[in-house]
Amino acid sequence: xxxxxxxxxxxxxxxxxxxxxxxxxxxxxxxxxxxxxxxxxxxxxxxxxxxxxxxxxxxxxxxxxxxxxxxxxxxxxxxxxxxxxxxxxxxxxxxxxxxxxxxxxxxxxxxxxxxxxxxxxxxxxxxxxxxxxxx
Amino acid sequence: xxxxxxxxxxxxxxxxxxxxxxxxxxxxxxxxxxxxxxxxxxxxxxxxxxxxxxxxxxxxxxxxxxxxxxxxxxxxxxxxxxxxxxxxxxxxxxxxxxxxxxxxxxxxxxxxxxxxxxxxxxxxxxxxxxxxxxxxxxxxxxxxxxxxxxxxxxxxxxxxxxxxxxxxxx
Numbered sequence: 001x002x003x004x005x006x007x008x009x010x011x012x013x014x015x016x017x018x019x020x021x022x023x024x025x026x027x028x029x030x031x032x033x034x035x036x037x038x039x040x041x042x043x044x045x046x047x048x049x050x051x052x053x054x055x056x057x058x059x060x061x062x063x064x065x066x067x068x069x070x071x072x073x074x075x076x077x078x079x080x081x082x083x084x085x086x087x088x089x090x091x092x093x094x095x096x097x098x099x100x101x102x103x104x105x106x107x108x109x110x111x112x113x114x115x116x117x118x119x120x121x122x123x124x125x126x127x128x129x130x131x132x133x134x135x
Numbered sequence: 136x137x138x139x140x141x142x143x144x145x146x147x148x149x150x151x152x153x154x155x156x157x158x159x160x161x162x163x164x165x166x167x168x169x170x171x172x173x174x175x176x177x178x179x180x181x182x183x184x185x186x187x188x189x190x191x192x193x194x195x196x197x198x199x200x201x202x203x204x205x206x207x208x209x210x211x212x213x214x215x216x217x218x219x220x221x222x223x224x225x226x227x228x229x230x231x232x233x234x235x236x237x238x239x240x241x242x243x244x245x246x247x248x249x250x251x252x253x254x255x256x257x258x259x260x261x262x263x264x265x266x267x268x269x270x271x272x273x274x275x276x277x278x279x280x281x282x283x284x285x286x287x288x289x290x291x292x293x294x295x296x297x298x299x300x301x302x303x304x305x
Contacts, residue, residue, distance in 0.1 A: 025214045025215055026213070026214060026215065026216065028213065028214075032213065036210055036213060036214075039206050039209070039210060040210060042206070043202075043203050043206045043207055043210075046199055046202060046203050047203055047224070047226055047231075048226065049199060050196065050199045050200055050203065050245075051226065051228050051229055052139040052140065052157070052158050052229060052245060053139075053228045053229060053247075054228075055228070056226045056227055056228035056229060057226050057227035057228070058226060059207075059224050059225070059226055060224075060225050060226055060227060061224060061225045062207065062211075062221055062223075062224040062225075063221060063222060063223050063224070063225075064211050064215060064219055064220065064221040064222065065215075065219060065220075065222075066215040066216075066219055067214065067215060083214070
């Protein structure tokens with residue numbers, strides 16, 4: 001099973017972390033990544049507005065023929081987007097685990113400024129080990 | 136399982152057909168330039184221009200729905216290539232199914248979470264109903280300008296007769 005990439009968006013739609021793990025999707029310029037995360041942030045908000053039933057969340061899963069995008073929004077408004085193969089199982093559990101890693105190695109890092117781009121070596125390392133270990 | 140609503144958008148990004156089957160929440164103001172009968176249930180009508188919090192008109196809702204599918208499709212083509220498109224997205228309360236034909240006609244169906252894999256149904260609505268009753272109708276215009284939309288009794292009836300017996304319609 002293949003996990004293509006991970007995006008972390010802060011609550012103001014800024015892209016604070018982006019990483020590709022496997023080949024398979026097109027590479028974009030860093031500007032395009034910013035546009036993409038901004039667009040997704042907006043669409044996420046509108047999707048909860050057009051709901052025919054009350055109190056719907058935004059987009060949780062987007063399925064296409066080549067990939068599957070899972071979104072997890074934390075209580076503080078940070079969004080984790082995971083792009084994987086369409087057949088990848090348990091993507092929501094993977095995201096929760098990544099959130100734990102983020103809490104441990106980014107938020108608890110005293111030098112990390114909140115809402116700013118993530119540059120934490122420990123987080124990178126643990127994330128890479130975890131993603132490699134996913135069956 | 137439930138179908139909440141069904142939409143068709145043409146290649147000019149206009150909503151040419153819309154039908155609400157069930158709308159437990161967020162009633163829309165009816166819009167006069169939609170064909171009679173296309174709006175199933177009685178919508179509460181409020182006068183005056185739309186305010187920030189009042190009910191949306193069908194037109195405004197169509198713009199939001201189209202905005203969502205259009206932006207998502209753009210994201211997908213950016214990541215996976217020009218020919219790719221998504222077929223469904225899910226939130227905690229509903230699912231939105233999407234099908235785009237070669238001629239950029241976009242079919243959107245909003246259902247509850249239990250409905251799965253209805254792409255064949257959308258394809259059938261296009262191939263069996265839309266082509267037969269709208270495209271092959273010599274009186275039907277090629278482009279549906281000015282919000283008139285598919286004002287076609289046969290298509291209306293055919294769609295109803297096709298959807299109601301399905302197991303996803305309850």
